[in-house]
Amino acid sequence: MAASRSRLESWAPWLLSAVVLVVWQLVCWAFDISDFIFPSPVQVARSLVEYAGPIAGHAWKTFWTTMAGFAIGVAVGVLLGVIVGSSRFIYSSLYPLLVAFNSVPKSAFVPILVVWFGIGTVPAILTAFLICFFPIVVNVATGLATLEPELEDVLRALGATRLDVLTKVGLPRSLPYFFASLKVAITLAFVGTVVSETVASNDGIGYLMMSAGSSMRMPLVFAGLFVIGVMAMAMYELFAVLERRMTGWAHRGQAAAT
Secondary structure (H helix, E strand, O other): OHHHHHHHHHHHHHHHHHHHHHHHHHHHHHOOOOOOOOOOHHHHHHHHHHOHHHHHHHHHHHHHHHHHHHHHHHHHHHHHHHHHHHOHHHHHHHHHHHHHHHOOOHHHHHHHHHHHHOOOHHHHHHHHHHHHHHHHHHHHHHHHHOOOHHHHHHHHHOOOOHHHHHHHHHHHHHHHHHHHHHHHHHHHHHHHHHHHHHHHOOOOHHHHHHHHHHOOOHHHHHHHHHHHHHHHHHHHHHHHHHHHHHOHHHOHHHHHHO
């Protein structure tokens, strides 16, 4: 019973995607919707094949740009998360400022970044960084700040220093929070990259979609959306696998219950 349920859960996303594509195609056929308004999956697939070369080139540029911004976001996010989560005073002082900064739409920073760095890759990397580092900060800080005071008192009584408590208990305990934030941050990083590419770049999927839209090639626009979704989903699954391998101890009870 458990094995069949597990197989069903693994196949459920694919089955749902197939149903959505079939319904989408049938709606386009039934109502004879123009590809200029709403292209069908078949038309999008044709664009993927017809423009495979340009799409692959732009997708690769978007991918490595996103990874660069994401890497910076992870480094800064972990550092700030450790600083914020290790001190109640810093947590209460800095956290509201981080929330206020995160509430500003990141697309508003793109014109500023263009003035500072010009049109190209740098604004896209920085936009990806700005939009993805906040979930990492919040989750790492939460993992450290919620360390039980009783546990910390016991460790200190046994001779552990503040650094020992942080490195040997706090950070390992924060790993589930950290990997959860990575899965959110990587999808946001792609959003930031594409937003910047539509405004301030001469290549990348965002630029491709903007160019295709200006020339009324809507199937190509949807093909770009599909490619972005596939890349984001692939990276999400990668971090999900790493999470299961590195934080299996945090999910043993849940696995037993299922």
